[in-house]
Amino acid sequence: RNTVERVFGHSKLHYGMSKARHLGLMQFHTSTVLASIVHNLKTALSLKQKYGLA
Structure with a gap:
Protein backbone atom coordinates (compact mmCIF):
# COMPACT_ATOMS: atom_id res chain seq x y z
CA ARG A 1 0.00 0.00 0.00
CA ASN A 2 2.84 2.38 0.80
CA THR A 3 4.28 2.10 -2.71
CA VAL A 4 0.99 2.91 -4.42
CA GLU A 5 0.03 5.74 -2.05
CA ARG A 6 3.46 7.31 -2.49
CA VAL A 7 3.08 7.33 -6.29
CA PHE A 8 -0.37 8.93 -6.12
CA GLY A 9 0.82 11.49 -3.57
CA HIS A 10 3.79 12.39 -5.75
CA SER A 11 1.52 12.74 -8.79
CA LYS A 12 -0.86 15.01 -6.90
CA LEU A 13 1.96 17.15 -5.58
CA ALA A 44 13.63 2.76 -14.90
CA LEU A 45 16.46 5.31 -14.96
CA SER A 46 17.08 5.01 -11.24
CA LEU A 47 17.08 1.19 -11.46
CA LYS A 48 19.50 1.35 -14.36
CA GLN A 49 21.86 3.61 -12.42
CA LYS A 50 21.54 1.54 -9.24
CA TYR A 51 22.22 -1.86 -10.84
CA GLY A 52 24.30 -0.78 -13.84
CA LEU A 53 22.05 -2.43 -16.38
CA ALA A 54 22.68 -1.94 -20.09
Missing part, protein backbone atom coordinates in the same frame (compact mmCIF):
# COMPACT_ATOMS: atom_id res chain seq x y z
CA HIS A 14 4.15 17.49 -8.67
CA TYR A 15 1.94 16.80 -11.69
CA GLY A 16 -1.28 18.61 -10.79
CA MET A 17 -3.46 15.55 -10.26
CA SER A 18 -5.25 17.27 -7.39
CA LYS A 19 -7.05 19.45 -9.97
CA ALA A 20 -8.69 16.46 -11.64
CA ARG A 21 -12.17 17.64 -10.71
CA HIS A 22 -11.75 20.82 -12.75
CA LEU A 23 -10.47 19.18 -15.94
CA GLY A 24 -12.41 17.46 -18.68
CA LEU A 25 -12.32 13.70 -18.93
CA MET A 26 -10.03 13.54 -21.96
CA GLN A 27 -7.62 16.15 -20.58
CA PHE A 28 -7.43 14.32 -17.24
CA HIS A 29 -6.88 11.01 -19.00
CA THR A 30 -4.07 12.48 -21.10
CA SER A 31 -2.35 14.10 -18.12
CA THR A 32 -2.65 10.89 -16.08
CA VAL A 33 -1.11 8.81 -18.86
CA LEU A 34 1.74 11.29 -19.31
CA ALA A 35 2.39 11.44 -15.55
CA SER A 36 2.48 7.62 -15.46
CA ILE A 37 4.95 7.51 -18.35
CA VAL A 38 7.20 10.05 -16.62
CA HIS A 39 7.07 8.10 -13.36
CA ASN A 40 7.94 4.83 -15.12
CA LEU A 41 10.84 6.44 -17.00
CA LYS A 42 12.24 7.94 -13.80
CA THR A 43 11.93 4.59 -12.03
Whole structure:
Protein backbone atom coordinates (compact mmCIF):
# COMPACT_ATOMS: atom_id res chain seq x y z
CA ARG A 1 0.00 0.00 0.00
CA ASN A 2 2.84 2.38 0.80
CA THR A 3 4.28 2.10 -2.71
CA VAL A 4 0.99 2.91 -4.42
CA GLU A 5 0.03 5.74 -2.05
CA ARG A 6 3.46 7.31 -2.49
CA VAL A 7 3.08 7.33 -6.29
CA PHE A 8 -0.37 8.93 -6.12
CA GLY A 9 0.82 11.49 -3.57
CA HIS A 10 3.79 12.39 -5.75
CA SER A 11 1.52 12.74 -8.79
CA LYS A 12 -0.86 15.01 -6.90
CA LEU A 13 1.96 17.15 -5.58
CA HIS A 14 4.15 17.49 -8.67
CA TYR A 15 1.94 16.80 -11.69
CA GLY A 16 -1.28 18.61 -10.79
CA MET A 17 -3.46 15.55 -10.26
CA SER A 18 -5.25 17.27 -7.39
CA LYS A 19 -7.05 19.45 -9.97
CA ALA A 20 -8.69 16.46 -11.64
CA ARG A 21 -12.17 17.64 -10.71
CA HIS A 22 -11.75 20.82 -12.75
CA LEU A 23 -10.47 19.18 -15.94
CA GLY A 24 -12.41 17.46 -18.68
CA LEU A 25 -12.32 13.70 -18.93
CA MET A 26 -10.03 13.54 -21.96
CA GLN A 27 -7.62 16.15 -20.58
CA PHE A 28 -7.43 14.32 -17.24
CA HIS A 29 -6.88 11.01 -19.00
CA THR A 30 -4.07 12.48 -21.10
CA SER A 31 -2.35 14.10 -18.12
CA THR A 32 -2.65 10.89 -16.08
CA VAL A 33 -1.11 8.81 -18.86
CA LEU A 34 1.74 11.29 -19.31
CA ALA A 35 2.39 11.44 -15.55
CA SER A 36 2.48 7.62 -15.46
CA ILE A 37 4.95 7.51 -18.35
CA VAL A 38 7.20 10.05 -16.62
CA HIS A 39 7.07 8.10 -13.36
CA ASN A 40 7.94 4.83 -15.12
CA LEU A 41 10.84 6.44 -17.00
CA LYS A 42 12.24 7.94 -13.80
CA THR A 43 11.93 4.59 -12.03
CA ALA A 44 13.63 2.76 -14.90
CA LEU A 45 16.46 5.31 -14.96
CA SER A 46 17.08 5.01 -11.24
CA LEU A 47 17.08 1.19 -11.46
CA LYS A 48 19.50 1.35 -14.36
CA GLN A 49 21.86 3.61 -12.42
CA LYS A 50 21.54 1.54 -9.24
CA TYR A 51 22.22 -1.86 -10.84
CA GLY A 52 24.30 -0.78 -13.84
CA LEU A 53 22.05 -2.43 -16.38
CA ALA A 54 22.68 -1.94 -20.09
